[in-house]
Amino acid sequence: MTISQERMAALEARRAEVRDLGGEAKARKRHEEGRLTARERIDAFFDADTFQEMGAYAHHHAKEFGMDKKRMPGDGVITGVGHVDGQPVAIFSQDFMVSGGTLGEVHAGKIVDAMTYAGHCGIPIVGINDSGGARIQEGVDALTGYSRVFRQNIMLSGVVPQIAVIAGPCAGGAAYSPALMDFVVMTKKHAQMFITGPEVIRAVTGQQCTPEEVGGAQMHASVSGNVHFVAEDDADALRIVKKLLSYLPPNNLQEPPHAPSQAIDLTPNPALDAIVPSDPKTPIDMRKAIEAIFDSGSFFEVHALFAKNIIVGFARLNGMVVGIVANQPMVKAGTLDIDAADKAARFIQFCDAFHIPLISLVDVPGFLPGLAQERGGIIRHGSKMLFAWSTANVPKITLILRKAYGGAYMAMDSKEMGADLVFAWPCAEIAVLGAEGAINILFKNELKTAADPKARAAEIADEYRQKFAAPWQAAESGQLTDVIEPSRSRAVLSLALRNTITKREARPAKKHGNIAL
Ligand code: HXC
Secondary structure: OOOOHHHHHHHHHHHHHHHHOOOHHHHHHHHHOOOOOHHHHHHHHOOOOOOEEEOOOOOOOOOHHHHHHOOOHHHHEEEEEEEEOOEEEEEEEEOOOOHHHOEOHHHHHHHHHHHHHHHHHOOOEEEEEEEOOEOHHHOHHHHHHHHHHHHHHHHHOOOOOEEEEEEEEEEHHHHHHHHHOOEEEEEOOOOEEEOOOHHHHHHHHOOOOOHHHHHOHHHHHHHHOOOOEEEOOHHHHHHHHHHHHOOOOOOOOOOOOOOOOOOOOOOOOHHHHHHOOOOOOOOOOHHHHHHHHOOOOOOEEEOOOOOOOEEEEEEEEOOEEEEEEEEOOOOHHHOEOHHHHHHHHHHHHHHHHOOOOEEEEEEEOOEOOOHHHHHHOHHHHHHHHHHHHHHOOOOEEEEEEEEEEHHHHHHOOOHHHOOOEEEEOOOOEEEOOOHHHHHHHHOHHHHHHOOOHHHHHHHHHHHHHHHHOOOHHHHHOOOOOEEOOHHHHHHHHHHHHHHHOOOOOOOOOOOOOOOOO
16 A cells, blocks of 8 residues: 555645744844754754654644644644764754744653653753743643643653753743753853843843843853853754763663773873972962863863862763862862852762762862851751762772862762862871961960060971871871872872772662751
8 A cells, every 4th residue: 555645745744843943034133143053953964864853743722822733843842852972862942933942742742752662762861941931821831831841851860961041031930940940051142141131021020130140151150150152142052051961871771982992001191290399379370180080171161150269070081080179279279169069069969879980189178168168058958068979989089189188088089978089298287277267276374475576387287188188097097098199190190099989889878868958
């Protein structure tokens, strides 16, 4: 039996409607603005001809406010699965050209289906957000749709990587779907993400602000911390997502794409010896240490513009994928503050969920002192780092480059917080407090009555430094695996990682812990 020409023509007509989406005029306008359409984004993202669309002909059932006469191809969202560098990845791409990419019952159902499929098949999901939010004409059905999307985001958290791209409006409660995903990439132009926009803010509070100030990419990447990557445009955003995926496993039951070198490169790198400035007050540039230790050009920074006093990101070490958490002494002297703690804890938790080994590079004078920090809840935020490190049972290796003081020493993963191996450079300083702070407490009375308090203070500080501004007390008490020359760091960490990569560490059975969120 052959299929009749009418039926084939009907298929072609349906396909044409779906391909056309919002029409040529709207597409032209987008191109003039330097933006891609929802379908062009999908084509740009996937390997050629690998995209399998799902539910292309789905249509809304709404009747109110003229909806019964409104044709909306694909109900304003394209969903399906394609290949990125040969690996399947699920996607939803909201189509602003179809009624503002708004979310109604069927639109939400398509997104939830794609996410459910991703969860069942163990493949990452990428969501491209470009939408006016809940479709007003569908009332509570639209809100129900969002509830389903959020719940599915939460169900998939820690099961498959979830990456959101904000490439247009993402307003109101809609912003919670990206926030519930693992990483958020946002384009510099044409994208805004907020719970309440400038109009509502003005009406309720009288405050004047621009959409950029309240929800632009730059603000979210550097101030609110809601965005991990800022992209120049749509194409750049998709390039960032692809690069990110190249470090991740497809799901929580598979290993990350490790490709360990057969023969581990053990060559010393003298550049690392030169990284420590002779003046103890001159900060180490942690970025230089990262470049010298990890495989050349492999470092991919996450959250680069937020809480710059801590650096997080992915890299490869002799081919093995790792997550790096590193203090940056060039910013706020490398102290840990509220934002740094939030940034690091979330990253550690992500790596743990997806079996990505963690390497902590430590040079931290302590938590940032100050009224704003205490009132802002540094205790509650800082504890997230302790919690994240100790719950993580992936391979964890710590290298102390210079300072490791007080609670911050633990918040960067000391041996007793759960690090498998802890190395230190000979210039490491591991103690409760720095010399000045410590002697003012311990010798307060003696210094008050000393004939020459300054000279006596210098004398005691010197004695304190000999004892504590060194790695040896920690080494003697079994807290260090070894003290190593900086130049051997790459070799030592590579061997340590290779030896630890098969780690399996069971945890006591419980429903879940109760992290101080
Ligand atoms: C229905 C909507 C819509 C909405 C936009 N449209 N938003 N339709 N429901 N929420 C339609 C417009 O009528 C128009 O249809 C098309 O989308 C394009 O919109 P324009 O306004 O012409 O585009 P533009 O000037 O670029 O402005 C885009 C915009 C603006 C900034 C997104 O449309 C806007 O402010 N929309 C409302 C945003 C909002 O407040 N959403 C609700 C958020 S609360 P035609 O047919 O002319 O092409 C929310 C709740 C989630 O989402 C709850 C979760 C718990």
